[in-house]
Amino acid sequence: MTEGVTEELKDKILKYLGTVSKAKNRDVARALEIDKAIVDKGIAELAKEDKIEYIYLGTSYIQLKQK
Amino acid sequence: MADNDTPLIDELEKGPWPSYIKEIKRAAKKNAAAKDLLGVQELSFQERITHWKHGGIVGVTGYGAGVIGRYVDAPDKFPAVEMFHTMRINQPAGWFYTTDALRKICDIWEKYGSGLTNFHGSTGDIILLGTNTKSLQPCFDELTEAGFDLGGSGSALRTISCCVGPARCEYSCIDTLDICANLTQEFQDEIHRPRWPYKFKIKISGCPNDGVAAIARADFTIIGTWHDTLRIDQDEVRKYVKNGFDIRGLVTEKCPTKALAWDDKELKLNLRTADCVRCMHCINKMPKALRPGVDRGATILIGGKAPIIKGAYLSWVLVPFMKMEPPYDEAKVLLRKIWEWWDENGRSRERIAELIERMGLKTFLRAVDIKPVPQMVFKPRANPYVFFD
Numbered sequence: 001m002t003e004g005v006t007e008e009l010k011d012k013i014l015k016y017l018g019t020v021s022k023a024k025n026r027d028v029a030r031a032l033e034i035d036k037a038i039v040d041k042g043i044a045e046l047a048k049e050d051k052i053e054y055i056y057l058g059t060s061y062i063q064l065k066q067k
Numbered sequence: 068m069a070d071n072d073t074p075l076i077d078e079l080e081k082g083p084w085p086s087y088i089k090e091i092k093r094a095a096k097k098n099a100a101a102k103d104l105l106g107v108q109e110l111s112f113q114e115r116i117t118h119w120k121h122g123g124i125v126g127v128t129g130y131g132a133g134v135i136g137r138y139v140d141a142p143d144k145f146p147a148v149e150m151f152h153t154m155r156i157n158q159p160a161g162w163f164y165t166t167d168a169l170r171k172i173c174d175i176w177e178k179y180g181s182g183l184t185n186f187h188g189s190t191g192d193i194i195l196l197g198t199n200t201k202s203l204q205p206c207f208d209e210l211t212e213a214g215f216d217l218g219g220s221g222s223a224l225r226t227i228s229c230c231v232g233p234a235r236c237e238y239s240c241i242d243t244l245d246i247c248a249n250l251t252q253e254f255q256d257e258i259h260r261p262r263w264p265y266k267f268k269i270k271i272s273g274c275p276n277d278g279v280a281a282i283a284r285a286d287f288t289i290i291g292t293w294h295d296t297l298r299i300d301q302d303e304v305r306k307y308v309k310n311g312f313d314i315r316g317l318v319t320e321k322c323p324t325k326a327l328a329w330d331d332k333e334l335k336l337n338l339r340t341a342d343c344v345r346c347m348h349c350i351n352k353m354p355k356a357l358r359p360g361v362d363r364g365a366t367i368l369i370g371g372k373a374p375i376i377k378g379a380y381l382s383w384v385l386v387p388f389m390k391m392e393p394p395y396d397e398a399k400v401l402l403r404k405i406w407e408w409w410d411e412n413g414r415s416r417e418r419i420a421e422l423i424e425r426m427g428l429k430t431f432l433r434a435v436d437i438k439p440v441p442q443m444v445f446k447p448r449a450n451p452y453v454f455f456d
Contacts, residue, residue: 054131060261
């Protein structure tokens, strides 16, 4: 696991994404009040685990993986 | 579709220049998507409107960049291009390939895509044009097996590109290829997983001739330069003059700061080093006599871009001279500071130059811990698409 990234952080990110249709990494960091650099790493891990996906609508967003 | 069904795009086959329509027609003989592509283009020409939509959710596992979703808005008419996604593949620094590597890419793309390619896109990537969603992952898997990876797209760090640099050019003041490869490896996460307000581009030119047009195209521009003085071989200068070379008309009078002067009596080219802006004009004109200095590094510029929210910008000087030696920590630290400030303050789709203009250069310099110096000429700046004769 990447330094500074915990399962707890990843759960928080997933929980937040469950409350919105899409978000920028910055929105997640602000909502969770966690350093964005750490949130970026957590989001990258979640992408590799195929739990989130990226969507492009004029700019890039993340969202929960659509099953 | 019959051969005479595309009268408008057929016009593009005429003339002595290469024709992409001719190439797509060749591909259409063995690929249905290429055939429908011709039909879409003809329809667009007839109706003067695009029939392509882009964006949405497409990609490969773990990546948020490198695939651009494209769809035609008339899938009933053109079913073979209902999905026609683009894959961007990170090119090797300086665009050097073996023929074996090129064959591998083409074989993979004929298997999973339309077979149409673009070598290279304006960002520098290998562009593979046209595949469907279900083919993306297996295509990516085979490309990675062959040693390739996706490039950047969306609100990510775009694939870093550079000129051929010291591989072929004696003017190169920095190892553009190594810098490009090193930064690409360092910032893999930033390339593959978009996280910023908008795109960010880094381009590296080995000398002020700026062979990759970094000054007009990159948010973070690295241009090789020298800190000491132009090297002049006076014997070679005299040979130029003796052979009828118009040194005044072609060199000294064209020097933008008049730093060079030709002494008729002494037969000597004199330089006021303090006035030289290292534009390369004199070196380009007299390559046998003039060479860049030996204390070499790079000028870092910020903010080049094409029109999006605001108009086109040329990048302007941020660091007049920076030594560029591995592992390039100074440049990496600066990049991270820039990204942090932009990420915190940038509006959606706002490039770094637009943010600096909105919040002020002073605010930006304070955020990235750089002291103002006279070389940071922000204005006047001109639209890079206006040319002066």
